[in-house]
Amino acid sequence: MAKLDNVLYGHLWRPFASLMVIVLLLPLFVKSSYILTVLILIGIYSLISIGLSLLLGYAGQISLGHAAFFGIGAYVSGVLTAKYAGSPWIAMVIGIVFTWLVSYVIGMAILRLKGHFLALATMAINIIFFILILGLDEFTGGASGLVGIPSLSLFQLNLGNPLYFYFFVWFIVFVIILFSMNIIRSNIGRLLRSIHDSEIATETLGVNVAKYKVIIFSLSAVYASLAGSLYAHFISFIAPPSFYITFSILLLVMVMVGGVHSIWGAVLGTAIIMFLNEWIRYIGQTYFHISGQVEIVVYGLIIILVMMFMPKGLVDILERLWKKIKSVQIKGAEKRKMTTEKGA
């Protein structure tokens, strides 16, 4: 019985350990602070995409508004520390609790909607948030943004140092991955997937579907809020455009490219899109002399291509490839065995 988990869900520690090794070793090869910044942002955005993977890939509920929850975390942290000189850690917790409350209330109202309607409603939430931070310029600095957000420090350790912050962010990512994986690898994870397949059947089995939808929506919002706080302290300057719908869409692209049905897919997708993003910007500027939002055109194209050719994302393709390699190996071994037996 000890291996019941593995029987049901496959191994957890292999991919976990592999990612950990990569994260630990990367700084040895990365010398430029620019790449390190990208790696930190990948960690921060991964937190959001992991939450979205739980929400979209497991529970089957879409959100085009997670940039708003990201923004709530960032602004609560930013305003409380830059304007009121509060403790960043307490501000972070306040941000999380506040996001939980807001997303719970919003979730109760809008998660009755399905499909396109839910997408539109979450988009509306994002727009409302955007207009609020523009309008509340007394606190948020409005369109000109909020400056002077201090960097974090942990027991004398200055996390303003990008390398320390890199390890700190990825430590949190691993904690969140473990927490999310534990949920997935329990009857709660099963329940989320069953909501995706048939809400009505899940309900007849005694599950309060509405409650679980809201809980998972709030949980993913809290992940986004945590990411927002980290982002604010890392960049030290926040402005409304970072929290607009375009970012929500970008988050969805990340999750979809990696594969919505997998936490690892979310992290992989985030990494790919982030590097692609930088690459597009570079190519656009150097060869075509265009700047501004070229990326958004490419994202649109990526969404279409992903939906057409790999609706289950990259992780699925990798898994199938891995299985193929394995089956070829097994077949090869069997053949060798047979020939040796014949020989004997």
Add this chain to the structure above:
Amino acid sequence: MANLLEVKQLTKKFGGITAVDRIDFSLEEGEVVAVIGPNGAGKTTLFNMISCFIPPTSGEVIYKGERLTGRKIFELAHLGISRTFQNLQIFNNMTVLENVMMGVHVKLKTNVFSAGFRLPTVKKNEEIAYQLALDVLEMVELKDFMYKKAGNLSYGLQKQLEFARAIVYHPQLILLDEPMAGLNDAETNRMAGYIKELKKKGCSFLFVEHKMATVMELADRIIVMDFGKKIAEGTPHEIARNEKVISAYLGEEAF
């Protein structure tokens, strides 16, 4: 024996049409009751009112002395009532084992946080679910398919799976909406066998069905509906001889 389920004057009107008209009946503990009637007689509407999918216009359903009408759908499982669907509702993208393990939800106490922090109760719950699921899979002969995706099974096996998922947590009352629809003779016999086996263990059944041979074989009592009204009630023997039933529904050639 005590009444497990009582249906009192249950009525449903859709606009000007009365789909179900003042239906009364009761179901005793350990009894198997079938509801039959021609298409459009209101069987499914009656069924959906009993399982709280739609609210009645008037009347009520009493289960173990408590009012069932007005409850949320998910509450029923906690009271020991489970149901299956006419148009199969299984979780296509999950394995057979996981499908059945979902049926155990009522017995588990895991929540999002105990799961996230992997408290010891979670593992215990998983083992309970796994063990119960294995027992049922053995009973309905699906154990060989337990790691297969439910969506890839044949229709007959999917029907068996849905049945297994409904009974895995040992409910007292099982509502079956056309359990034999689309099954061939061998599969029908198998399904009838499972129902008989569970009846011996004390489960009660209420089911809607079109296959007369099965109804006659399984049911202790039959309720016949036509145009929303109950036109007859009795043992299979009585129903087969009831002239009202024969003229209204079964037609001469059925017997």
